[in-house]
Amino acid sequence: MKVAIVGAGPAGSLLAYRLARGGACATLFDASHPREKPCGGGLTPGAVRLLPPAPSADPLPARRVDRCRFDSGEGHCVDVPLRSPVLVASRRELDGWLLRRATEAGARHRAARVVAVDAEGGLCTAGSERETFDVVVGADGAGSLVRRTLHRPTPAARLLMAGGWLADGDAPMLVRFTPGLPGYLWVFPRPNHVEVGICAPLGVVPTAQLLARLDLEASRVFPALAPQNRSRQAHTIPFPDADPETILSIAGPRFALVGDAAALADPVTGEGIRPALRSADLLAECLLRDGAPRRYPRRVLDDFGRELLHAARWRSHFFAPGFPTRMVRYSARSRAVRDVLADLVLGEQGYRGLKWRLLRAGPRFLLDSALARIRGARHSA
Numbered sequence: 001m002k003v004a005i006v007g008a009g010p011a012g013s014l015l016a017y018r019l020a021r022g023g024a025c026a027t028l029f030d031a032s033h034p035r036e037k038p039c040g041g042g043l044t045p046g047a048v049r050l051l052p053p054a055p056s057a058d059p060l061p062a063r064r065v066d067r068c069r070f071d072s073g074e075g076h077c078v079d080v081p082l083r084s085p086v087l088v089a090s091r092r093e094l095d096g097w098l099l100r101r102a103t104e105a106g107a108r109h110r111a112a113r114v115v116a117v118d119a120e121g122g123l124c125t126a127g128s129e130r131e132t133f134d135v136v137v138g139a140d141g142a143g144s145l146v147r148r149t150l151h152r153p154t155p156a157a158r159l160l161m162a163g164g165w166l167a168d169g170d171a172p173m174l175v176r177f178t179p180g181l182p183g184y185l186w187v188f189p190r191p192n193h194v195e196v197g198i199c200a201p202l203g204v205v206p207t208a209q210l211l212a213r214l215d216l217e218a219s220r221v222f223p224a225l226a227p228q229n230r231s232r233q234a235h236t237i238p239f240p241d242a243d244p245e246t247i248l249s250i251a252g253p254r255f256a257l258v259g260d261a262a263a264l265a266d267p268v269t270g271e272g273i274r275p276a277l278r279s280a281d282l283l284a285e286c287l288l289r290d291g292a293p294r295r296y297p298r299r300v301l302d303d304f305g306r307e308l309l310h311a312a313r314w315r316s317h318f319f320a321p322g323f324p325t326r327m328v329r330y331s332a333r334s335r336a337v338r339d340v341l342a343d344l345v346l347g348e349q350g351y352r353g354l355k356w357r358l359l360r361a362g363p364r365f366l367l368d369s370a371l372a373r374i375r376g377a378r379h380s381a
Helices: 010-021 045-050 090-106 145-150 207-221 273-290 298-318 321-332 334-347 353-363 361-381
Strands: 002-006 025-029 064-071 079-091 106-110 116-117 122-125 137-139 159-168 174-177 184-189 194-203 235-237 255-257
Touching: 002 010, 010 025, 010 090, 010 145, 010 273, 025 090, 045 079, 045 273, 064 184, 064 321, 064 334, 079 298, 079 321, 079 334, 090 106, 106 145, 116 145, 122 207, 137 145, 145 255, 174 321, 184 207, 207 235, 298 321, 321 334, 334 353
Parallel strands: 002 025, 002 137, 025 106, 064 174, 137 255
Antiparallel strands: 064 079, 116 122, 159 194, 159 235, 174 184, 184 194
């Protein structure tokens, strides 16, 4: 079986690794390595379990972080210990490490830019003739050529905009909410530097204004990491909406989409590495068993997709005015609410059970949140 994988990020490289180990002929097309990306680079315990084993001579290039500070942006902070550490990696180093695992397993890497694909498994790179594969996989990110050609672009309403920069030095892991903006900024310590970033729904504010907000917050709250002359990067993060069809349509007879190309990021947090890795695992299983991706979309939906759909419904509530402040404030008072925040960071708290867990952990927190929504509805009326 011949599989072309366009894009050698986490999803593409893990898919190539799994397919090569299973005896398939997997070819990765990506001319962009090495590259960096303005994302936190956090690997939850669930994401780490999906990675290939690390050779002793090439350990996973990540830093262990065992606590996270949450800042409401309105004067309330809480330090939340994590029961299991989060591993934080530079995307440049993580992606390179995964690509090495794929090629060592027998996958081929062609440092070529794909310029065209078609529904019959055809693929062209710059300056080359058309090649035919049994399946073409789009692992080429939010602006995926494979998705645009064989499916449809992710609509703007399902995109977050993220931007940031790399800073020298060290800092605690921080998530700071941004009052007036349905998003948050982050500080993630990596092995040799710190990643500083911000995200919010695309179109809420222009990208330049979003980065200016990050500049302002950094200069005021953590001036040692302020941008100064550092170059900034920005990219979009695609996610599903509440309609299952947004997941059930991510494959056809001879193509499939994984990771950001499939729009599988968490709509609330923007976290995309674990969904990317898991989608690669599920597609590899389907291709190796069936020789085709027909079962793959349903596997994604039943495995983790329904949580993403529920998160899409939760998003407006999570970033409603006052909700993050109340959550941080009650976390400072209640260990039970702190544990909820910790499990959200670790990816161990699903959205379908979040309301009931918060109800058990802090009835007053939910009462205050409900009253705030009622007051907001009256004010808007």
